[in-house]
Amino acid sequence: MRVSLVICTYMRAKPLQRLLESVKIQENYPNEILIIDGSINDETRIILQQNKYDNLKYFKVSDQDRGLTKQRNFGISKVDPESDIVCFLDDDTVLTPHYFKEICNTFQSNDDIIGVGGIAINENKWKPQDNNRNYNKKKFYLFEGYFYKEGLRNVARNSLGLASNLGPGKMPLYSHGRTCGFPMTGKTYEVDLLIGMSMSFKKGILDRIKFSKFFEGYGLYEDADFSLRALQFGKNVINTNAKLYHYHDPSGRPNRYKYGKMVVRNGWYVWRIKNPNPKFIDRFKWNSITVLLFLIRFVNILTEKNKIVPLTEGVGRMVGYFSLVFAKPALPTSDN
Known part of the structure; x- marks a missing residue:
C-alpha cells in the first residue's frame, strides 16, 4: 500500500x-x-x-x-x-x-x-487483573482480563449513574465516552x-x-x-x-481558560454531530456530566500544586457552558 x-x-x-x-x-x-x-x-x-x-x-x-x-x-x-x-x-x-x-x-x-x-504506550494505564482480588466497579473499569483505575471524574460519574454505557472509543448518545483506551x-x-x-x-x-x-x-x-x-x-x-x-509537548497549546471553554463548546458540537436530535435523557446526561466536570475542576484547586491551572480551566469550562445558552455553535447542514 x-x-x-x-x-x-x-x-x-x-x-x-x-x-x-x-x-x-x-x-x-x-x-x-x-x-x-x-x-x-x-x-x-x-x-x-x-x-x-x-x-x-x-x-x-x-x-x-x-x-x-x-x-x-x-x-x-x-x-x-x-x-x-x-x-x-x-x-x-x-x-x-x-x-x-x-x-x-x-x-x-x-x-x-x-x-x-x-x-x-506511555499513556497506557491498564494492568492485568488479579483473580484473587475483588474490584469495586465504581473505582475500576474491567475489560478482557485487565483493569483500569478510574480517576475522580469517572468515580463520580460511576456513583451518579452517568458513566458511559459503551466500551472504550465509542460515543454514547449523551457523549462523554470512556477515555481509557485499550489494554x-x-x-x-x-x-x-x-x-x-x-x-x-x-x-x-x-x-x-x-x-x-x-x-x-x-x-x-x-x-x-x-x-x-x-x-x-x-x-x-x-x-x-x-x-x-x-509526549504532549506544552509549546503551541492555548492557555487553560481558552482550553476549558473549548472543551465545553467544541464538546457540545461533536455531541450534536453524533446525535443531532437528542432525547430528553440524552440532554439531561450531557448537561449533568458537563456541570459535574467543571465542578470537579474547581475541586482540583485543593489537590493540585499549581492551583491557577484548575482555576482558570474551571472558569473556562463554566463560561463555555453558560455561553451555550446564548450562542450555540452552528451545526453543519451537510458533510461537506
Missing part, C-alpha cells in the same frame, strides 16, 4: 526531529512525508535542511493556512493522488519500528475498515473515535470529506468530528499493536 504521512507542526522543531528519527527506522517507510509547518520562525525549516529524511516534502504555510485544521486540509491537498492511505501523527509523538506495517496490515485485513488508530492485548477493536495523535484513513475518504472549518484555530476535538463523519463510509478501528509514544 502507498502511504502518505502528514505531520502538521507549530513551533516544535526538536519534537518533530525526534518523531522523524523514529520514522527513519520504520520497517515500512512512507512513500511520502509531508511536513506542514505553521511556525512563525524558521527553526523547523533549518532542522530539516540539516537532517536528511527520504521522501520528505516541506511546506511553510502563511497566516491564512495556519492552525491544525487548516494545516491538515492543506496537507491533504498536497498528498500524492496515487496514495492508498493517509496517516496523521502529532508532532510530539515517537513511533515504534513496526507502526506503519501494523497500520497497513489492518487496512488490508478488512475492506470495510476506513480508519485506523494506534495506542500510546495492549494485540487485538483490533472497532471504535467510533480515533485520536488525532495517531490516525490514518483511506485516501478515498479524504477525497470526499475534509476537516471541519468549525475547528479552525487550535482545533480541539477536530479528530472526533472527522472520525464520526467518516463512519458513513465504513469502520474505524484501533490496532493495539500499532504502538507509539505521545
Whole structure:
C-alpha cells in the first residue's frame, strides 16, 4: 500500500526531529512525508535542511493556512493522488519500528475498515487483573482480563449513574465516552473515535470529506468530528499493536481558560454531530456530566500544586457552558 504521512507542526522543531528519527527506522517507510509547518520562525525549516529524511516534502504555510485544521486540509491537498492511505501523527509523538506495517496490515485485513488508530504506550494505564482480588466497579473499569483505575471524574460519574454505557472509543448518545483506551492485548477493536495523535484513513475518504472549518484555530476535538463523519463510509478501528509514544509537548497549546471553554463548546458540537436530535435523557446526561466536570475542576484547586491551572480551566469550562445558552455553535447542514 502507498502511504502518505502528514505531520502538521507549530513551533516544535526538536519534537518533530525526534518523531522523524523514529520514522527513519520504520520497517515500512512512507512513500511520502509531508511536513506542514505553521511556525512563525524558521527553526523547523533549518532542522530539516540539516537532517536528511527520504521522501520528505516541506511546506511553510502563511497566516491564512495556519492552525491544525487548516494545516491538515492543506496537507491533504498536497498528498500524492496515487496514495492508498493517509496517516496523521502529532508532532510530539515517537513511533515504534513496526507502526506503519501494523497500520497497513489492518487496512488490508478488512475492506470495510476506513480508519485506523494506534495506542500510546506511555499513556497506557491498564494492568492485568488479579483473580484473587475483588474490584469495586465504581473505582475500576474491567475489560478482557485487565483493569483500569478510574480517576475522580469517572468515580463520580460511576456513583451518579452517568458513566458511559459503551466500551472504550465509542460515543454514547449523551457523549462523554470512556477515555481509557485499550489494554495492549494485540487485538483490533472497532471504535467510533480515533485520536488525532495517531490516525490514518483511506485516501478515498479524504477525497470526499475534509476537516471541519468549525475547528479552525487550535482545533480541539477536530479528530472526533472527522472520525464520526467518516463512519458513513465504513469502520474505524484501533490496532493495539500499532504502538507509539505521545509526549504532549506544552509549546503551541492555548492557555487553560481558552482550553476549558473549548472543551465545553467544541464538546457540545461533536455531541450534536453524533446525535443531532437528542432525547430528553440524552440532554439531561450531557448537561449533568458537563456541570459535574467543571465542578470537579474547581475541586482540583485543593489537590493540585499549581492551583491557577484548575482555576482558570474551571472558569473556562463554566463560561463555555453558560455561553451555550446564548450562542450555540452552528451545526453543519451537510458533510461537506
